[in-house]
Structure formats: structure tokens, C-alpha cells
Amino acid sequence: MKFDKVFIIILVIMVLLNCTKKEEYKRIKLYSSSKQSEHTEEEGSKGVTIAIAPVISPKRSLILYEDLVKYLEKKSNIPIKIIQKNTYEEINNILKIGYADLGFVCTSSFILCERDFKAEIFVIPQVKGALTYNSYIIVNVNSTFKKFEDLKGKSFAFCDPLSLSGFFYPISKLKLMNKNYLSFFYSTIFTNSHDNSIRAVADGIVDGAAVDSIVYNYLVDSKDTYVKKTKVIEISPSFGIPPIINRSGLNRKIKKELQNIFINMHSDPEGYEILRKIYIDKFVLPRYDIYTSAKELMRNLE
Amino acid sequence: MKNLFQRFINFLLSVPLFIKIMGIISGFIIIFVFITIISTKNILYEILKVNYDKLAIAITQNLSNRSIDFILTGDFVKLKELFQETKDFHEEIEYIMLLNKNNQVVIHILPQDPSDELLKANYVFYSNKEHCEIFSSEIGLIKDIAFPVLEGRLGTLRIGFKENYLHKDIKKIINRVGVSILAASLLSMIVAYVLVTIINKPIQDLTKVAKAIKDGDINKRARVWSSDEVGKLSEAFNIMVDNLYETNQELKKMADTLREQENTRLQLVNKLINAYEEERKRISRELHDKISQSLTSIKMGLKSLQSLSKDSEDMEKIEKFKIMLNISLEEIHELCVDLRPSLLDDFGFFAAVREYIKNFEKGFNIKVNCKLKGFSEYERFNPLAEINVYRVIQEALSNIEKHASATEVNITFEKVDSYLVAVVKDNGCGFNIDEKLKSVNGRKPLGIFGMQERISLLGGIFKIKSAPQNGTEIFIKVSLC
Numbered sequence: 179m180k181f182d183k184v185f186i187i188i189l190v191i192m193v194l195l196n197c198t199k200k201e202e203y204k205r206i207k208l209y210s211s212s213k214q215s216e217h218t219e220e221e222g223s224k225g226v227t228i229a230i231a232p233v234i235s236p237k238r239s240l241i242l243y244e245d246l247v248k249y250l251e252k253k254s255n256i257p258i259k260i261i262q263k264n265t266y267e268e269i270n271n272i273l274k275i276g277y278a279d280l281g282f283v284c285t286s287s288f289i290l291c292e293r294d295f296k297a298e299i300f301v302i303p304q305v306k307g308a309l310t311y312n313s314y315i316i317v318n319v320n321s322t323f324k325k326f327e328d329l330k331g332k333s334f335a336f337c338d339p340l341s342l343s344g345f346f347y348p349i350s351k352l353k354l355m356n357k358n359y360l361s362f363f364y365s366t367i368f369t370n371s372h373d374n375s376i377r378a379v380a381d382g383i384v385d386g387a388a389v390d391s392i393v394y395n396y397l398v399d400s401k402d403t404y405v406k407k408t409k410v411i412e413i414s415p416s417f418g419i420p421p422i423i424n425r426s427g428l429n430r431k432i433k434k435e436l437q438n439i440f441i442n443m444h445s446d447p448e449g450y451e452i453l454r455k456i457y458i459d460k461f462v463l464p465r466y467d468i469y470t471s472a473k474e475l476m477r478n479l480e
Numbered sequence: 481m482k483n484l485f486q487r488f489i490n491f492l493l494s495v496p497l498f499i500k501i502m503g504i505i506s507g508f509i510i511i512f513v514f515i516t517i518i519s520t521k522n523i524l525y526e527i528l529k530v531n532y533d534k535l536a537i538a539i540t541q542n543l544s545n546r547s548i549d550f551i552l553t554g555d556f557v558k559l560k561e562l563f564q565e566t567k568d569f570h571e572e573i574e575y576i577m578l579l580n581k582n583n584q585v586v587i588h589i590l591p592q593d594p595s596d597e598l599l600k601a602n603y604v605f606y607s608n609k610e611h612c613e614i615f616s617s618e619i620g621l622i623k624d625i626a627f628p629v630l631e632g633r634l635g636t637l638r639i640g641f642k643e644n645y646l647h648k649d650i651k652k653i654i655n656r657v658g659v660s661i662l663a664a665s666l667l668s669m670i671v672a673y674v675l676v677t678i679i680n681k682p683i684q685d686l687t688k689v690a691k692a693i694k695d696g697d698i699n700k701r702a703r704v705w706s707s708d709e710v711g712k713l714s715e716a717f718n719i720m721v722d723n724l725y726e727t728n729q730e731l732k733k734m735a736d737t738l739r740e741q742e743n744t745r746l747q748l749v750n751k752l753i754n755a756y757e758e759e760r761k762r763i764s765r766e767l768h769d770k771i772s773q774s775l776t777s778i779k780m781g782l783k784s785l786q787s788l789s790k791d792s793e794d795m796e797k798i799e800k801f802k803i804m805l806n807i808s809l810e811e812i813h814e815l816c817v818d819l820r821p822s823l824l825d826d827f828g829f830f831a832a833v834r835e836y837i838k839n840f841e842k843g844f845n846i847k848v849n850c851k852l853k854g855f856s857e858y859e860r861f862n863p864l865a866e867i868n869v870y871r872v873i874q875e876a877l878s879n880i881e882k883h884a885s886a887t888e889v890n891i892t893f894e895k896v897d898s899y900l901v902a903v904v905k906d907n908g909c910g911f912n913i914d915e916k917l918k919s920v921n922g923r924k925p926l927g928i929f930g931m932q933e934r935i936s937l938l939g940g941i942f943k944i945k946s947a948p949q950n951g952t953e954i955f956i957k958v959s960l961c
Contacts, residue, residue: 236552
């Protein structure tokens, strides 16, 4: 009888324990009748705005350039904002309408902007002692393609319709062969950035791609997992390195001040460290002669 | 409470064995189902909650990573589209918000605008780790996950997951599991029913046979279904019934013999009493007709002798003889009445009883009240009954005089249908009947047994009721025919 009672009590306790597991939570009213405005930041606000072309993906660009921006802010005491867009053209337009003061652009974009709205070279980065760069034709490391012509009838990735290394160079090559990319390749895609093109080749999404040598080498040095799965089968002639440009109407004083900071960055230990991280030796004053070959190439395409 | 519990236990004990066994099985199945469902629910909740939480975090992380490029390129239209698609795909999501570093809404997918309370409800502590917060709201429990976008550079992504969604899933699973368990339980019950029926059948048969035997059908035998305990019980039961049958037969024989002996004995007693009464009657008549007549003749002779005698001494002697003779005549008369009251034969039972009472009162100074109900004073009935009841009344009054120390006796004779019901009640000291009826030195108290014997001879009822200090009551019921 005693055992029975103990059994019943244990059973009841078990059931109660199972049933009474209920926690109390803070109560919150989710919605409000008062309108909450969405705080998307407007372009062209106070300070200096830098537009960064999607040479590499926006996330990488931000990580790469945020220390530089902070350094500039600290040195100049001017608030600096970054704008990124999906295409080179959008960046060009932003610079054209004056929403951005400085632009990290591709060589071809500079040529178009200079022609279009008289954009000026602000500073030129020197990478591995050179002021030039190339376009690399890359394929998957396991593929048997030896040269660009082998990619006929295959899939190909361009970076952006305004990219010199990622579009104009392979197009000019095809023009010399009297071909256009729509008929030469079985299919083409625009990846919007060179790192995306490298990834597309590495993943086998496309058979080949044309990419920026600076981005490619940077990823090789960074031991990027995708770049390891690719190989370069062709290197273009040298072109003037993508410069940093400014819109023609930029305040001269600010331009001078910022230019000085850029030019002297490599002499400052902090600045040097930042430059080292972003794969740049130093910034040099504008030189227009290094862009002759690129301008020639683009003129031929017209 | 205890009484109620006891009644409940008694009720449980009184239900048939079949229902008891089925009740136990059903009870265990119900407890099993109940505990299984509750445990399953809790285990499911724990397992699914972990997965659900992981999924929620994965969704938030994934959405955060996918948002980066849209935020960086300012493509908020596409970002909102991405949020909307994510919300549409995951029904458990209540809202998605992107907050900037100042905790202001950049973009949100909410049915209405978020409240300040909601904006402040959760935030990230570390730049690379999500933070969860659970709170209740107007639509139920919400699990809010805050995730730093690009390590917090681009603000915080907040997704609210409906916690009751998990409960809905669990409910669905429990419903399915419940149906399966119930189906299994039902099947078990059916199997149990069949098995219990098989087990219970021999017991039921045994019970039926036992009941039939109880009702007198001693020829019934239990069927032995199996060689298990119940089978052995049935065998043992059958052997027991066989033995019982034999014993019963022997007892019947003995009873018949006894009955015969009793009849013989009663006949003998009857003859004995009749002979005894006849003898008393004869002696009484002899005494009355011969001795009394002789003595009366002597008395007449003495009377004539007295008239002839002149001697006063002789006269005196004759007178003394006459007195002695009168006393003897009186004694003979009393003896005659005592032996066989002629009133009984001539005027019936009641006249004889009244005469006896009159003499009794006179002799012993005890008041006796006699009442007749439904009888006329000179009503006659079965002579055998008359003499025997008379003798019983005589014995009763004699006992009262000898032992009761009573001052008053009430006697009632009542006619009930064709029966005489007589009650003799005194106010004496009474006695312990059990002790009185015990044999003393191997002899039984003849008075009471004599009365009993006479009444049983008439096929009547004799009862005696007494207790110390409470008087004694004798009850007699005999047929008048």
C-alpha cells in the first residue's frame, strides 16, 4: 500500500514537472503607429566622398580601403564617405554628377571620364614598383587550354563592360581576329568584379576569364583558395595602372591637402602599414603619359 | 474521505475479474500513452528547439552575408527584395530589419513600422557574433536574432522568428505520433481483450459451475481447458465436488436414518405420554370412583355410628375419624384433579386451566392473570393438544412457584388463524437460559425439556426467553386441529 502511494506521488510529480515548464518573458509591443523613417544615407553629403569601382567585390573593397579612409579622415580632419556601386558605369555617373569627389576607378573608366567630363587624375598608385598593369586571360587549373584562341566556343567571364583588363582587352583581341565576343564564345557573363571572375573560373562556371593582374596577384599573395584553382594562359601588354581620379570641380585646397596626404603616406609608418596591406607601394603625382597604350586600345575599338 | 476511499476500493473489488484485468491493462496503456506523449513532446521540443535555433542563426548569418554587397552598393531596392523573399520563404519569420550603427532602421520588412521598444529589444555585444533575445509580443513569443553585418561595419541585421511556429510543428508531430500511439494502444487493447477472454473463460466456467453447485446441481463439473494453474484449480475443484457429492450422499442417508429414528422416538414418546396420561386418568378415576366411594361409605357408616353412640369419648373419637376422613377425601380429590382434571375432559382446556390457576393462587399467593383472545371460555380443540398444553402450563406455573420468586404471572391465550398462541410471563428473578440448559452431572433439566418435548410432539413451537432480574417468558404455538 505504501509502495502504491509512493508510486502515485512520483507519477504526479513527473507529470507536473512536465506540464509546468513555462518561462516568463519580457513583453514588448512590436509595432508602432508612428511612422519610422528609413535612414538610407543620401549620396553627396558633406565632406569628401570616394566612389570605389567594383574592381573587386564591394565587401573586399570596404575591408581593403576602410583603414585608408580612416587614415585620410584622421590626417585631413575631413569626414570621408565611401560609395560603392555594382558597375563601373554607375561610378562614372556618380563622379559626373558630382555625388562623389574622388574615384577609385579602372583605367578605361578614367579615359572615359576624362573625355566625358574632364575628370582629372588625383594620384596614381605604384604597385610592385610599377605604374602599369596587365590583363590576364585565366582558365581553370585543370583545363587544357593553352592560349586565348583555344577558348573559342567556350564560356567566358567578363568583369564589367567598362573594364579595360576585364572587357576591352579581350574584345580588342577578338577585333584583331575579326570576331566579336557574342559569336566567338558559346556564352559570356559579366561578374561585376575581378574576384568574382576568378571564382567563376575556379568553380568551373565558365571556361575562361579576363582579369586585372593587380587583383590576381594580390589574391595569389593572399593565398586565396579560388585563385589557386586557376592559371594564367595569356598576359596582355602593359597598360597604365588604374588611377585615383577627382571630378574637375573639386575644391583645389581640399584636393591639394588630400593629395599631399596620399603622396606622403608611404613616408609615415602608419600610412606605410596601410599601403602595405592594400598592396600599394606608394601614391605618385599624376602622369598622363602612362595611359597612352590604353587610350590607343580604346580608340581602336571605337 | 477514508470512507469514500474504502467505498471506492469495495467497488473495485466487487467488479468482475474480466473488467478488473481489462481495467488494469487499460490503465497501464493510458498511463503509458500519457507519459509517452508528454515525454515525446518535451524531447521533441528540446531537439527541435536546438535545430530551430541553429536554423534561425544560419538564416540570419546567410541573409547578413547576402546583404553586404547590396548595402555597400546602396542597392536597397534589391536588398528589400531579398528580405521579402527570405521572409516569404521562411514562414516562421515575423520581421526583418536592418539597423545602422545608430540603431536607426535602414530597411525593414514588417507589417507595420517597428516600435522603439522593438528597436531597443536586442543588440549585438560582439562584432562577429549573433545575440538572441526572446520576448513576448502581441503575436506571441518572438525569438529575435541580431547579427552584425560585415562585423558591424554596416550595422545590425535583426530577424524576429515566431516561437509558436515551433510549437505548431511539435503539435503536428505529436498529433501524428499520438494517432500512431493510439492506434497501437487500440490494437494492444484488442489483443489484451482476446487474451483476457481466453484466460478468463475457464475461470468464468468454474464460477458458473460453482454457482450451479451452490444452487443444488451437484452433478455439474468444471471443464478443464488447460494444464496451467486454472486447469489444476478446475481439476481440484472437480475432485472436491466429487468428495462433496459422496459426503452429501452419506449425510442424506444419515439424515434419513436420523429422521426415521426421530419419528420412532416421537411415536414412542407420544405413546408414552398417552399411556402416562391414560394411566393418570385411570388412577384418578379409580381413586374417585372406588377409594372416594369407599371412604364416603365409611363416612356414612361413621355418621350412623355417631348417632347410635352415647359415649362421649366414642363420639369424640368418631368425630376425629370423620375429620381425618374428610381430609383424606379432600386430598384424594386434589390428587385426582392433579392426576387428571376432570374439568379438562368435561369442560375443556380453559376451564381446567382456570381451575388450576384458582388453586395455584390459593396455594402460593401468586397473582395470575389469564386472558383469552379470540377464544370462548368453553371452546374445545384437539384433545392431545389440550392435555399437553395444559401440562406445559402446569409445569410452567410449578417452575415459577419453585424458582422464580415472582409475585405476578400473566398468561395469554390467543387464537391466530388455526393456531393457539400461549404466552406465560412472570415478573420473577429470571435465569440464564444457556447455563440452565447445560447438563448437570450428565442430566438435563427435565422440566424445560419436558415442555419442549410435549410441544414438539404436537408439531408446535416452544420458545423460552429469560434473563437474570428480567423475569421469564414462555411462548407456545400449536395447531388447534
